[in-house]
Amino acid sequence: MRSHQNYGKITDMAIPSTSDTAARVAKGEPYSFSFHYLSEDVVRYINALFAKILAGMDQIFLLDTFITIIREICINAVKANAKRVYFRTIGISIDDAESYPEGIEMFKKNVIGHFETMEAGLKNSDYRVSFSMKRDQNGLVIQVLNNSIIRPEEMARISMRMEKARHYEDFSEAYEEIYDDTEGAGLGIVLTVLLLKNSGIGVENYKIIRGEKDTRTLLVIPFELRPQEITTRIKKQILAEVDGIPTFPKNVLELQRLCANPDSSIGEISEKITIDPALSTDVLKLANSAGFISGKRIETIPEAIKNIGLKNLNAILLATSARSILDKRYTRFEQIWAHCNHVAFYARGIAIKFKLARMVENAFLAGLLHDLGKIIMLSTDLGTTNKIADIVKDRKIRTSTVMEEISVGISHANIGEMLAGKWGFPDYLVEAIRCHHTPLNAVEKHRDIVFTVYLANIMCGIESRRYQLYYAEDEVLARFALSSDAAFNELHAELKTAYDTRVE
Ligand SMILES: [Fe+2]
Ligand SMILES: [Fe+2]
Structure with a gap:
C-alpha cells in the first residue's frame, strides 16, 4: 500500500x-x-x-x-x-x-x-x-x-x-x-x-x-510570466457565446433575494414560486424525495418550503434556472447533467461525513453546477473537444483542462467561472466551479467546498475510468484524512453504495 x-x-x-x-x-x-x-x-x-x-x-x-x-x-x-x-x-x-x-x-x-x-x-x-x-x-x-x-x-x-x-x-x-x-x-x-x-x-x-x-x-x-500568446478562433467564439447567454430571469433573482433575507415570509416566497410551473414542480418533487421524508405527501408550495428549508430552496432555484437556460439554448447534455447529479450526491455525502454542516447544501449545489462550462465548450466545437478527449486518454494527462487550454485557449472550468459570474452566483460557487480541477488555486476561505467538490469529482472520474487515484492532490486528501488508499477507497465505497441504492 x-x-x-x-x-x-x-x-x-x-x-x-x-x-x-x-x-x-x-x-x-x-x-x-x-x-x-x-x-x-x-x-x-x-x-x-x-x-x-x-x-x-x-x-x-x-x-x-x-x-x-x-x-x-x-x-x-x-x-x-x-x-x-x-x-x-x-x-x-x-x-x-x-x-x-x-x-x-x-x-x-x-x-x-x-x-x-x-x-x-x-x-x-x-x-x-x-x-x-x-x-x-x-x-x-x-x-x-x-x-x-x-x-x-x-x-x-x-x-x-x-x-x-x-x-x-x-x-x-x-x-x-x-x-x-x-x-x-x-x-x-x-x-x-x-x-x-x-x-x-x-x-x-x-x-x-x-x-x-x-x-x-x-x-x-x-518569476515574471509573459502574457498569454494564444488567442484562438474557438476561444473568441466561446467568449461571444458566453456573452450571448441570457441573464437569470427577474423572477428568480427576486426569489433569491427573498430567500437570503431573514425577514421574508413563506407566503411571499410561495407566491413567486407558483408563477413558475417548472420551478413549482421541482420544489414539490424535492420536498417529496427521500432526503426530506416527512411522513406524508406534500402537495402545496408553502408546505414544501417549510419541509426543505430556505437554503435548499435557494439551491434548487439556482440549479433549476441555470439548467433550464442552458437546456433551452443547447442540445440537452444528459450525460453531463447525470454526472453533475452524481458529483452533487457525493459532495453532499462528503460534507456530511466530515461534519461540514454549514455547507452541506452549498456542496450539493456546487456539485450540480460544477461542469456548466463543459456544456458551452461542447456546444461550440465538438470536433476539437473530441480530439482533446482522445489525446488526454492516451497521454495520461491529469485533467482535460490543460489540453483545453492549449487547444482552445480556455478551459471548461474558466468558461463556467465566467458564466457563474455573469449570473451573479455567490462567491463560493464561482470558486468551486473555477477550481474544481485545480483545487490548490482556490482561496483559503472557500477551500472546504472546493476540495469537497474536487474529491467528489475525482471519485466519479475513477468510476468512469477517466481518473486514477494517484492524480489526486496530496494536500486535498490530507485535509480529509484520506492519505492512505484504504481510507479513500473505504469512503468512496460507502458513498457509492448510498448512491447506487438511492431512492429518487
Ligand atoms: Fe470538470
Ligand atoms: Fe466533473
Missing part, C-alpha cells in the same frame, strides 16, 4: 518530505533526485513536490501545465535511455548508422505502447534520469539529464519539430500533422511548446542540450 508521506523507495536515494524540500529550494539550495523509470509513484512525487514549490512562488495556477511539460520531458529522457537498453538486448549498436533504422523499427513495434516492459531492463542498467533544480534570481531552473548521448539524427529531428511547433497558433493546426507520428515524440514536443506559449513561461525558457556524455533538457520557470 502506498503512503503519501513516504516516497523514499521510488528513486535511488532517500527522499525527504516534500515540504522540507520546497522550503530548502525556496532558500536557493539546489535539490536533485534520480530515477530509472517514470512510475506512477515518481509522477505523484513530482506532483506533490511542485504543488508546494509553485505555491511558494505564488504560481500554483501553473501546476497542471507545469506537470504536463515535466512529464513530457521526463518521458523523453526515459525513452532515450530505454532505446539504448533495448538496442543492447537485440544486439544492435545505437551508433551504427546502418543498422539504426532496423533497430528503431523494432523498438517502435515492440516497445512503444508497451513501455512497462522496459521497467526491469532500465532498473538493471546504468542508465538513469536525474532531475535537479535550483532557484536563482530569474526563477526556478530545472534540469532533466539522462546519461545517454543523443544521436545527431535524433537531435536534428527534435530541433526541426521545435522550430515547426513555434509557428503553430493552436493545437488544431498541429493536430493532423503529428497524430500519425508513431513514436509520439512529435506530439510531446508540440504539446510542450504550445503549453510554454500559452502559460506565459515562454518557448525561450526550454532548451535541449547535447552534452558529451549526456543529454540535458533545461526549463526555467521565470
Whole structure:
C-alpha cells in the first residue's frame, strides 16, 4: 500500500518530505533526485513536490501545465535511455548508422505502447534520469539529464519539430500533422511548446542540450510570466457565446433575494414560486424525495418550503434556472447533467461525513453546477473537444483542462467561472466551479467546498475510468484524512453504495 508521506523507495536515494524540500529550494539550495523509470509513484512525487514549490512562488495556477511539460520531458529522457537498453538486448549498436533504422523499427513495434516492459531492463542498467533544480534570481531552473548521448539524427529531428511547433497558433493546426507520428515524440514536443506559449513561461525558457556524455533538457520557470500568446478562433467564439447567454430571469433573482433575507415570509416566497410551473414542480418533487421524508405527501408550495428549508430552496432555484437556460439554448447534455447529479450526491455525502454542516447544501449545489462550462465548450466545437478527449486518454494527462487550454485557449472550468459570474452566483460557487480541477488555486476561505467538490469529482472520474487515484492532490486528501488508499477507497465505497441504492 502506498503512503503519501513516504516516497523514499521510488528513486535511488532517500527522499525527504516534500515540504522540507520546497522550503530548502525556496532558500536557493539546489535539490536533485534520480530515477530509472517514470512510475506512477515518481509522477505523484513530482506532483506533490511542485504543488508546494509553485505555491511558494505564488504560481500554483501553473501546476497542471507545469506537470504536463515535466512529464513530457521526463518521458523523453526515459525513452532515450530505454532505446539504448533495448538496442543492447537485440544486439544492435545505437551508433551504427546502418543498422539504426532496423533497430528503431523494432523498438517502435515492440516497445512503444508497451513501455512497462522496459521497467526491469532500465532498473538493471546504468542508465538513469536525474532531475535537479535550483532557484536563482530569474526563477526556478530545472534540469532533466539522462546519461545517454543523443544521436545527431535524433537531435536534428527534435530541433526541426521545435522550430515547426513555434509557428503553430493552436493545437488544431498541429493536430493532423503529428497524430500519425508513431513514436509520439512529435506530439510531446508540440504539446510542450504550445503549453510554454500559452502559460506565459515562454518557448525561450526550454532548451535541449547535447552534452558529451549526456543529454540535458533545461526549463526555467521565470518569476515574471509573459502574457498569454494564444488567442484562438474557438476561444473568441466561446467568449461571444458566453456573452450571448441570457441573464437569470427577474423572477428568480427576486426569489433569491427573498430567500437570503431573514425577514421574508413563506407566503411571499410561495407566491413567486407558483408563477413558475417548472420551478413549482421541482420544489414539490424535492420536498417529496427521500432526503426530506416527512411522513406524508406534500402537495402545496408553502408546505414544501417549510419541509426543505430556505437554503435548499435557494439551491434548487439556482440549479433549476441555470439548467433550464442552458437546456433551452443547447442540445440537452444528459450525460453531463447525470454526472453533475452524481458529483452533487457525493459532495453532499462528503460534507456530511466530515461534519461540514454549514455547507452541506452549498456542496450539493456546487456539485450540480460544477461542469456548466463543459456544456458551452461542447456546444461550440465538438470536433476539437473530441480530439482533446482522445489525446488526454492516451497521454495520461491529469485533467482535460490543460489540453483545453492549449487547444482552445480556455478551459471548461474558466468558461463556467465566467458564466457563474455573469449570473451573479455567490462567491463560493464561482470558486468551486473555477477550481474544481485545480483545487490548490482556490482561496483559503472557500477551500472546504472546493476540495469537497474536487474529491467528489475525482471519485466519479475513477468510476468512469477517466481518473486514477494517484492524480489526486496530496494536500486535498490530507485535509480529509484520506492519505492512505484504504481510507479513500473505504469512503468512496460507502458513498457509492448510498448512491447506487438511492431512492429518487
Ligand atoms: Fe470538470
Ligand atoms: Fe466533473
